């Protein structure tokens with residue numbers, strides 16, 4: 001599925017946070033959004049996953065304007081792993097993942113054997129099946145993150161929106177998550193802080209600073225010492241390992 005944003009503008013209290021963002025992710029592309037803290041990455045993603053309505057501009061899923069669609073039909077197309085997941089109720093892990101099935105059900109339709117099978121498979125994929133009956137709120141931050149990813153997988157959508165998905169995860173699970181997301185073969189838009197993760201996994205990268213796009217291209221095109229200095233005010237060197245993979249060293 002192709003996701004496009006056209007001239008997205010968002011302001012809070014007379015402060016302009018996104019100053020006209022136009023970007024797109026082609027079908028099955030993994031697109032990273034990088035940029036310093038407060039540059040507007042989460043705000044842009046919130047407009048895409050529909051928690052925030054931009055003051056101006058629009059989001060299109062395969063050419064269809066997001067707000068012209070029902071919430072149920074956009075939720076069938078796009079799942080989200082957001083940065084913070086607060087639950088006031090003590091749902092079990094299985095119940096949280098079952099929520100991913102909701103867009104596929106009619107009102108008051110009960111979960112069936114197929115839903116439970118999809119949920120079990122999603123939990124296995126993120127290696128959390130042993131936690132199915134645990135209360136979600138008792139899990140560690142990284143475990144919660146993997147359960148929320150399982151919920152997104154159970155939603156079976158052709159696009160995933162991820163807000164710093166490797167936040168909270170140890171290196172094993174960071175790699176597991178990115179390898180998994182890459183293999184899903186769906187459209188992914190992800191905010192990413194770790195530039196080496198962005199370099200290793202993204203097809204394309206957008207660079208956001210102060211609510212403005214400052215760069216776009218493949219990791220090799222975008223992640224240059226000049227751009228890193230301009231955006232992050234840090235000196236860096238780009239090296240290539242014996243397998244030809246690029247790495248960013250911070251000096």
Ligand SMILES: Nc1ncnc2c1ncn2[C@@H]1O[C@H](COP(=O)(O)OP(=O)(O)OP(=O)(O)O)[C@@H](O)[C@H]1O
Pocket residue numbers: 012013017035036037038039040041042043044
């Ligand atoms: N509801 C709000 N009210 C006021 N200001 C907000 C609101 N939401 C976000 N902001 C401000 O908008 C700016 C962009 O925030 P955003 O969360 O999009 O940045 P980010 O690039 O995702 O940052 P980080 O890397 O720290 O997660 C920040 O200065 C933030 O304080």
